Amino acid sequence: MSQTSQSHLIGIAEVAAKLPKFMRKVPHLVTGLKQAYLRTPTTPTGLGLAFEKAVKRHPHGIALLFEEQKFSYNQLNAWANQIAHYYLSLGVRKGDVIAVMLENRPELIATVIGLAKLGVTAALVNSSQSGKVLIHSINLVKPIALIVGEECRAAVDEIRQGIEINEDRFYWFADQATTVNPGSSPSGYLNLAKVVDHFARFNPPTTAKVQGKDGLFYIYTSGTTGLPKAVIFSNSRWTLAYGTYGHVLALNKNDVMYVTLPLYHATGIVVCWCGVIASSGALAIRRKYSTSSFWQDVKKFDASAIGYVGELCRYLMDAPESELDREHRVKKMIGNGMRPNIWDKFKARFGVEEVLELYGSSEGNVGFSNVFNFDNTVGFSPTPYAVIEFDKDKNEPILDAKGYCKRVKKGETGLLIGKITRRSPFDGYTDSSKNKAVIMQNVFKQGDAYFNTGDLVRDIGFRHAQFIDRLGDTFRWKGENVSTTQVENIVSDYEKIANAVVYGVEVPHTNGRAGMVAITLAEHCSLTEQDLSNMLTHFKAELPSYAVPLFIRVQEQVETTGTFKYLKNKLKTQGFNIYETNERILVLLPGQKSYCDLTPELYENIQAYKYRF
Template sequence: MSQTTQNDLIGIADVAAKIPGLIRKVPNLLNGLKQAYLRTPTTPAGLGLAFEKTAKRNPHGIALLFEDQKYTYQDLNSWANQIGHFYLSMGARRGDVIAVIIENRPELIATVIALAKIGVTVALVNTSQVGKVLAHSINLVKPIAVITGEECRAAVDDVRSELLIATDRFFWVADQDTQNNPGKAPKGYINLAEKADQFPKFNTPTTHSVQGKDGLFYIYTSGTTGLPKAVVFSNSRWTLAYGTYGHVLNLNENDVMYCTLPLYHATGMVVCWCGVIAGGATLAIRRKYSTSGFWSDVQKFDASAIGYVGELCRYLMDAPPSDLDHSHRVRKMIGNGMRPNIWGKFKERFGVEEILELYASSEGNVGFSNIFNFDNTVGFSPTPYAIIEFDKEKNEAVHDRKGYCKKVKKGEVGLLVGKITSRSPFDGYTDPEKNKSVIMKDVFKKGDSYFITGDLVRDIGFRHAQFVDRLGDTFRWKGENVSTTEVENMVSEYDKIAEAVVYGVEIPETNGRAGMAAITLADGAELDEQDLSQMLTEFKKHLPAYAVPVFLRVQKQVETTGTFKYQKNKLKEQAYDPEKTDERLLVLLPGATAYCDINPEIYASIQAYKYRF
């Protein structure tokens, strides 16, 4: 065990030393835990109900800031009610699904609240999706309608003929302040702002009839079969997050949470926002993250808290020092993926006192939160879980002589699994077969069931853990989960490429893993200079920017196992090092418009972090 790991181990004495700092939070924590754990599947619950209560408690408090727009809780609640009443008049009912594809802006927030209040499940479509992936994501959840922002309309138009939605159920919102100017809808779309404005502002009659078991969101996650999976996020799960993460954050009416994370992901939409609603605080959002604009926005909105993912923190650390680094009142932050090697440096440089690192997944049933404010940990978990021994070479759990799994010892790394109980259920995917593949039975005794997270973590004691790595065919880059199979399918469509094997590789000083594709060319084909730019153009046309491979390896043939599985472990180990292979290696350098060959000089510069990927 390394010295660093040894120092990170937590015991009772360490926890006892943190208790004085927790005392001021206790009333709020107890209130949150009461709401989180007294819920039942049939209890009225969820975002709509919680927001309505906060609007009643703090009607004139500022609920939302965006650019130069400002909305009180009363304003936002009234706006959502109009949208809700409109969809009720259209026949939308509890249990229906509506797909929403709008970038981070007030129209998205108001729409989500509205649909939550009437019990409609919101399919939070990734706004960077295009083509086949977009069509698949929308059709997968069988929506009765789609709501698109003008900024995403071109992508929807491209696949409209493939969407299984009635032609009169395509709604549109202008890319502007639609409360003051609803704009004019393009042909084939209904102007949602214009229609909703004709409806009453009082609360919809449905809010209290929405139950914990009802779906709140569909959140998309990459899967190993190639296309996104839709994860059911129930109102009960939202209430659990609200009662735990929301109250641990301990915001109040004077706080402002600045969130630049995409709101189609749970970290932004659920974790950051539920803390705001719990405290009657303000949510300040930006359409897309900007390093240069981050701290000036924080100052503009007078933010006291920020939401993060690890990549965002690295970008901020890479930026030149500025007077803005400390001219703000941010003292706490919540998110996931903070790298241990910058944790302390980040706190010191930007004056942050509390990093509420957490662990959760859209589909999972186990969560951790750093309520004790230790460094380098995803925190403490009150939910039942286990960290079991795992053989990475065989890709399977280690069993004892009786056939049961074995828990790792303190300080060791293993596979995280979450026990499935009535209080920590597994809501699952839309695909029943996928559900079966992530549930492990008879783990420690006959009849028990655990959700397989696919993540390796270290047990550091006192129910705390450190995130170590991800298993399987999904890796994380730029704060997004990348499906290797999806990228393999798209890369293989390029005329000269016969086959592609995609995997993630580490670049020093970056978060997650960058995409690398080992490609085999069609018979007789060669990659010339034109191909190096044309390939990139094609990849960008069909893949989100974060999924476009950073590295390519040109292979003569693909190595497979006896069961025809790709030999990815060897490829990952050799990565993009020209000393470890005589095959052609290519890289897409930051800002480049084409791939280029990796020579020793470029490799050394990548390793020395001279390129900012």
């Protein structure tokens, strides 16, 4: 995701101007930071405990809104408790893992709370996954059970024989209001709504025994091996987010946070929900994002805050203006990826006063939050970090004469790294070999250690930064991280394709980078009209929609280095510009079922924003 460089740097006068409004948040921040930084690995803490405290503060207040359903804190807590007591009766213990695959709906929220109270780690499986990727994601974390919604069951049924879970531990939630009408379960599944129905509704004794070091979630990120990596998200880390992001929002019990972001990602399930729990407010959710329904839902739920990623903001700006643009009480929004070129326009059009842009990764130990409400910045970081000089061509840090890294000067761009300390630990991945690849040793002195975020940021002063770009073998599109290696593996499986090189390219007026693949064909093969649709069918069957390449470049030969590494920089620079190459380029236009040749006319229309990717 690329953001344009801004000329101004933050100065003392600008900080001073923001102080009056900031001071109103100080009580919230002090409370939050106290909770966040006074924790230890053995401190009783986490989502379960925080939610029970919110129930005590506001038992009859609305905790969750979805479609026509609403749940008070008491009701949602009782439901979660039934799930917790059921699994306790089976002998499920702290440290066990249960995979959960549901779209955004109340069943997911209740399940997550119930498992959190037991110290069970919920593996939040991407609901759009299928095939080999889904098998890998589930088996990777060695779950003792799988909870799946009817909306995801077909994907699970297709690969069920490859899942390493006992046959009697497959649970199912109907695709409806299961607390009202549980229904009957399909063959091979236990109906979770039915089996928990007669269990106790009081808080289980296990909640207070969950410690900071215990796992809360597994959140999946793109892996450079071509398959997703499972990131350990501990209760301690959740409490850090709760104490910072949750209290930066400074919501109250009358606030409603509307979230359409997928809850298998940390921005939705952690950042947005933290602010709600911290305030005993209400969380309003929608299964999947819809531009046409967004402000209608905001009005319906009387939302006062929204969660966002950059792509969502662009979609809303592209929509025709409507009276609903201002008929709401939304004054705050929290998320990441707001483009500088629409930041001011978005606030002006929709009447938003605070854009709480943040930076953080599911696996990282450094985070930023826009606590002062400056424009065009991911904000301030209270955690120790550095921005170091980096050579993009060589893909390595620039070292001084002694072999140590060099910090960039104010206003310059460099690689963001987070210092690993007791208070800012690196929880890591399930695969310890992956941890070594992202930990930098002896960075500024012998014995220190830093987490390599893989992201370029600009130091704009006063411990504030501006996100610039993402390095390495992933790129971001539609608010999701795309693994180039994963896509290369799937594309190469197509029978006529011999080699594939995947990279992200910028498309005008969009956020992030769209997927593009340079391919070479197998000997004596050529692409027919049928191939142009068959390839797309193959890609869609194995990849989530956001990872399907939008552009294909057909090459005679893939250029490599002397060590056989693909020369991606040249491909990235040329992108899909048909005037930069004589090679054939294909494009998947919005709504089409087949690739077609990119002509000069189509290319110019894309540049003119006549297609909405």
